[in-house]
Amino acid sequence: MGRRIAGFPEQAVITEVGPRDGLQSEPVFVPTAQKIALIQSLLDAGLRRFEITSFVSPRAVPQMQDAAEVMAAFRQRRDAHLTALVPNTRGAAAAIEAGVDAMVLFASASESHNLKNVNRPRAESLRGFAEIAKLAEGTGVALQGAIATAFGCPFEGDVAVRAVVDQARAYRDLGMRFITLGDTTGMATPALVIEWLRALTTELPDVDFSLHFHNTRGVGLACAYAGLSQGARYFESSIGGLGGCPFVPRATGNVPTEDLAYLFHESGVATGTDPDLLIRAAQLAERIIGRELPGQIMKAGPRLRTAPMDSVRTANG
Template sequence: MLTPIQGFPERAVLTEVGPRDGLQSEPVFVPTDQKIALIQSLIDAGLRRFEITSFVSPRAVPQMRDAAEVLAAFRGRDDLHLTALVPNLRGAEAAIEAGADAMVLFASASESHNLKNVNRSRTDSLAGFADIARLAEGTGVALQGAIATAFGCPFEGEVAVQAVVDQAKAYRDLGMNYITLGDTTGMATPANVIQRVQALRPVLDGVDLALHFHNTRGVGLACAYAGLSMGVTHYESSIGGLGGCPFVPRATGNIATEDLVYLLQESGVQSGADLDGLIDAAGLAERIIGRELPGQVMKAGPRLKTATMDSVRTANG
């Protein structure tokens, strides 16, 4: 194992969001048994934290209509941490009944995207979260917060750092001990990642800060590198690069889990994940979806993967 690059953490904690964020926008329903098989392949590759599904209206997101069944397949395992996205009180009730370890509550840092994404104002979203927090009391189900459009909005442009800080404070005050900055629009850059991490550190003492990047403009892993340089340890990614917000123009997928693990491995940062196993899981995801996925390491393999001399033609002349 390599020694971590100076300033980098020794270990990173990964949450796989492919089963939810990756699959939610797929137009063809992925059968429940195939979802379960994909998650099992990721467990076999060493992953232990999953955003496994979302309890949303089947009319709004038909792909997630089997949320309870998918969660039930892995519920109760002490070695796994299973979170579910919930948009409202009804979804929270369903997630608690299904036995989720934690519920992810999400709102956008920009008003316009929040209206597009959940058809509510940011104020209404936060008021609804207070109701969910009261519901969760005494259930043993933790609350996590996700701040969408934390790095920019496709309708408003730049998002003020203070808006992100204020939203994180509101989440903290509701008892959330894990807060994700979501690059919903693929507008994150290494510079604005560092800027936001610096601004949030003083107000999130005792709260795990996670980073969730999309690769819309090709700098998703560069943003993860910036986060590592700031000592951030929690990251969210999607196998094969599946995903992309359906309420963002020209959106593309999340950074690929296997690509992120390759970056960590080659930077001396441990993750507990097996890269070869993740490449196999990415191949399974590609077969399930039925099209080529954007992950790079699943195509090229690890850096030191060698080939035989006779597998490549020799130049003439």
């Protein structure tokens, strides 16, 4: 564990979104057995919160056609918290039947991205959430909220912090006490993260906010660091840096889980994960996908991993 930084939380909780957000855009279907093996490797590495799949139309997202089978492999794990993304009441009914711990309901902070992402206006999405909330009553399945494009929209540009606060309040009023701020477009900056968190925690002190960054412009870890500076304890990431929203131009992957955990570890913030096993999980993800992934720690290793002097050549001249 690295040196503690004053003002940072002692612990942070990472939700692994690779099995859903990381894989959803892959053009070649990843066999169910390989998805299960990847999730198991992440459990072995110490992760305990997962956005494990999404219950969406197989026509819209073919990669998630095995949602029920993936859930069935882990629904008896009482030490894991398993959530699934649901877009509508049909998906919610399937998620409840599959035994998820929580359903993640999502809408964009910008109207144009919501139209692209779910093909409906934001107001219609929010009305649908009220129907899902009724469906979930008495089932023991919690509701979580996600605000996509929370830090900027690829079609409209800046998103006002007021719009994000108002959307979070609407979620809270539907019973959601855990809300993710999604940097779907990689437009977040450390300054925006600090401003947004201060506004949200001031106006909605009874809500836990999670931060979800994409590394589109190379500042995902800097944004996570800014979140820590404001006391944020919940974060989302994807093993190896898998992912990228299919409805965003020039989208790239999420912040890699192993890189995020390394940053936290070196900042004195415990995550309960094993760095070496996270690296193995990232390497497994690479083998499954069949191409190099953007994660850095799986290539370089932790900073104190030394090498013998004869492993590199000596300079001449």
